Amino acid sequence: MKDTEMQLQSNPFTPVFGKVPLYLAGREGIIDDLLTTLDNPDNSPDRCTMFVGARGSGKTALITYLAQEARARGWIASNVTATKGMLEDILQQAIAASSHLIDNASSVHLASVSVAALGSVGFTRDQAAPANWRTRMNSLLDQLAKTGTGLLITVDEVDPSLDEMISLVTTYQHFVREDRRVVLLMAGLPHRISALLSGESTSFLRRAARKSLGPIPSYEVEEAFRSTVMDGGKRIDEDALQTAVERIDGFPFMLQLVGYRSWNASHDEGVISIDHVRQGVGLAQEELESRVFDATLSELSQADIEFLLAMSQDEGKTLQANLKTRLAKSPSHVSIYKKRLLEAGVIDEPVRGKLVFALPGFKDYLIKTMG
Template sequence: MNPHKNPFSPGAGTPPPELAGRDAILTQADLLLSRVLAGRSEKSFLAVGLRGVGKTVLLNDMQRRAESVGYRSLIVECHDGKSLAALLAPGMRQILFALDSMAAVSEKTRRGLAVLKSFLSSLKVTIADIEFGINPERGTADSGNIEIDLPDLFVAVGEAAKDRNVGIAILIDELQYLAPNEFSALIMAMHRMAQKSLPIVLFGAGLPQIPALAGDSKSYAERLFDFPDVGPLSDAEARRALVEPVGKAGVNFTEESLVEIIRMTEGYPYFLQEWGYHSWNVAPMSPIDLTSVKAANELAVARLDKAFFRVRYDRLSDREREYMRALAELGPGVHRSGEVAKVLQGKVNEFGTVRDGLIKKGMIYSREYGSVAFTVPLFDQFMRRTMPDKPVPWNRKKKHAHPARK
């Protein structure tokens, strides 16, 4: 059928034609927004899930909702090598400037800018065009320790917002890349917001290890945040994600073609978009039938192997690939790292460095001590397709890999 009219939208953060199965979390977001703006307390939330389940899409939707009910917002994406302070500062400044221009100069907003300035200089953050023409406020947010300074900054900004009767929504994607002290700074900052009833809400998203990242601040974190699981769609939701978009163009799926797509995608949103997309293009006419979906299977798998899976695989060292291949041998889901070590015929501690490196790269996660799982759904199948041979035990290769080791 006409590819120009194809309603599906595979891609990172691309809004889907039908946002299926997320009503509960969005209703909760609306409640949070209205309560906090009214000076009541409510838990912020950090959505947790594998890659391609729709976390970024959710954050974008929440930002839109926040703005529509009177919030100013800033959205950032964490990555290795950029500090949280540097990520948040430009958006904070923009919000303060916007607050400042709303009416006659507000003392609180000026103070917010002064505190932001000391925050920036103490954490050695530079942002382009830094001059505000305001002197930093001594003694606030200038300790150089983000766990102290970020809460100070949030208080100053929160007070400015309250003064103007607006809320501030801070949206942070890929939270798993935060350093532990940054994550804890964020928790402390939100703790102060709750204590002082200041109108700042936090929406975060990240891979399944984020609740564990809370570490020492864990008990705070559990009181301040919900950690809703964003997962694959149920059978009924997956059907909706497929049927609704094509229905608008007067197109149907046959029952058996729906069953096949759901079997192949396991209900994962990204894959549903990919399969929907190819099925539409391949099908000669409505209804989209099983023959078309079978043809789409090949196209979708080939495209995933070339892009979604491949870009991640390409970032791995040989050792990391071997470890991933061994994990794939155990099938989908969560496994003990001891089991992976067994596949490689070694001891768990021999693989610690490789395992940590893979966690840091966001390829695997460990929710409980000693467990590992892929962060990308269906990655086990990809690894078996890409490295069809059984994983090779490391002890047999050691001599070649580390000739100098005693």
């Protein structure tokens, strides 16, 4: 490829919140499960699924991709973030997305249906007292059912303290009982999902599917990184690739950051070298700290930080039994804060009683910031 052509090549990496990367590495099994559910939703155990992971684990990109796939399969998709007004947003998005089925999408109450080859739905304004959200949704779903159309609802940044969040999940339970063609996907931080599950009115969610978005295996990081570079029109030296994989350490956001900065460091050269990757890694680590680690640290209590600093004394895994002595605390104290940090997605327990930092680079960041 000529240099002038190479300059026109756009950076193929996507370290942008919620943007779907070229390769969703390490999520193939989850994607297959959900695509199967969209094709045959009626008895699928995944028709209500919660995606759980730390910041930067790819939750938003995953649900965005699944919404795109749902639309390609003829589903209507409503995508919201858990904020005030989300219920009305879900309904209005569904009405707007049904414009190819609905004659008058500006109306708010379903009134009539005319079924032809594809089907059409008529709306009119209701002069009576306004119906509640569940009733209005039922009216819409009734009409979509006439054309065999399903509705996918995705909720990002789950917030268990939000009343509308609780209303959604409790109403969804009725959608399931009424055999409506609705799939609900939710994504959130581990401690927020746990809080949602512990609610009295949302206890049924404990039987919903829960997909943990953990680190990506190294071989999948390697393949995704190489393929993204090649799709962008460049190549990468093998030593540069291995350095990138090592520093990415299975973290999806870091994969995109390292790739983006390394690509830019190579400018108009056709090959990404180890020097380019080293430069990219340095910039990516700074961004990871400011965009992910700072927010994570701000949510930790002093006792959480003390627990993590005690863990940081070990090169590899930390034995839970050793923390009692280091912290001069009771076993129950250690167990309580281990649970808190596991739910926050900051640490992991790959083997019972052995703890590790779940976020790559967070240990060094913590020592630098608090040590």
